[in-house]
Amino acid sequence: MSDTLTIVTWNINSIRARIDLFGMMTKKLRPDVVLLQETRVTDGSFPLKTMHRRGFKHTALNGRGGHHGVAILSKVPLDDVRIDIIGGIDQSRHVSAVVDWGGPARLHSLYVPSGGDEPDVETNEKFRQKLEFVDGMLEWGQSAVGERAIVAGDFNIAPYPSDVWSHRQLLDVISHTPAETDRLENVRASQGWVDVVRRDRPEPQEVYTWWSYRNKTWPGSNRGRRLDHIWASPSLADSVREIDVLREARGWEKASDHVPVVARIER
Amino acid sequence: MSDTLTIVTWNINSIRARIDLFGMMTKKLRPDVVLLQETRVTDGSFPLKTMHRRGFKHTALNGRGGHHGVAILSKVPLDDVRIDIIGGIDQSRHVSAVVDWGGPARLHSLYVPSGGDEPDVETNEKFRQKLEFVDGMLEWGQSAVGERAIVAGDFNIAPYPSDVWSHRQLLDVISHTPAETDRLENVRASQGWVDVVRRDRPEPQEVYTWWSYRNKTWPGSNRGRRLDHIWASPSLADSVREIDVLREARGWEKASDHVPVVARIER
DNA sequence: GTCTTAATAG
């Protein structure tokens, strides 16, 4: 173990269907801790043996059935595993655990609801739930930000103009509507979370972590969005360095539509 | 083209899922004509381009949707393609075509219904249909046997004691019940078809062409059955030589539960 | 487009 702790967050879109891609990712990035979203597997069927074989001996799981599901795989010990219900939505969208890295630091794997197709809370229950989830983060994050903490995962929101391939064309598309981006930015700013990716690659740099499966938008037209995020609490933010987006993973055989995002934490 | 025409019959259990195994088979056996069953694909989605690339430029298809389906792939011209409805059961279970091999010879690819689980015509509609299909072969085969002809395929019946791993234990198991074996043997004998596999490997030699996916019966316990057959009309039988069962195919990665059966026809 | 589950078939 060196003097940096390498953390990866990745919406892997089924850990079972992409267990080999998980291996390719670890070979490439050598992470100490991996925060996964959309594992799509109940805890009992999670491929723990494979993970152990690959050195991830410490795990925190929160999966249930074919949808959603989050997990933390770690080479360093995980303490005080916790599952939080955010915004009253009980759907395996959060798990966290504490690592000892220059003192305790809590790592949260977060999976915000996607929100369906129509950005209308009246007609689209899923969109309403998504907003409720982000509203729920207002209270939830208030206590989380008080620790040395990282919140990382698929937020399903691209908050800034350079987080999408076309700000104008996506203003009415779920993930980039003001109803979402305003709420998310309010959570972040009011609590003091540092969006470390944007800190190191400030606007108007384009940063994307997701490219749709539908339409062959990748890599040609590059119609991506930055849906995956790493937030650091103020007390930890200065130790977070070397942010990276593993863009090439979108081109792998049988790729996830999301790519891994990496950060390294100094001790 | 040499002086023998190599014919293979194979229940491939999805041509799309096993297109690579089809290639392995052809590399191994170098067939001129392949009679397939359980192709599980509509004609429009049949991988014709791949077949053409591999030299099978002449095809006769009868598939419709996710189940059943038969086909003939050939390196030599196919004439007078015909689809017969046998026993009134219209389920893509037959296709035939004529090759010119020392005169015209009709090759039939046949897929007899499996028959479900309970050997009871009262409670099991599928079993009733299976018996109706074999009864239908009585009339159908009468005209077929008048030509120089091969009828090959998955008959889903193991007619003789040495066609199953335990005659006694399978007497009440569909594929080896007297209701089936008596009917099939009656069709064969009354019309004069030559079961060329049994002619060359007479009882009590064990010959199996199928090993179940359920339970790991292969290769250890060798609980197989001879469900796939090659029958020759009297006028052609003497030209049929070098029967072989490609047993090793059951051990291939992602194998079909049936293995290819080969015959060579002299000109 | 790419997964999941479930039902259905073999």
Add this chain to the structure above:
DNA sequence: CTATTAAGAC
């Protein structure tokens, strides 16, 4: 156990 289809989710 190994396929298929269909629905639903993302």
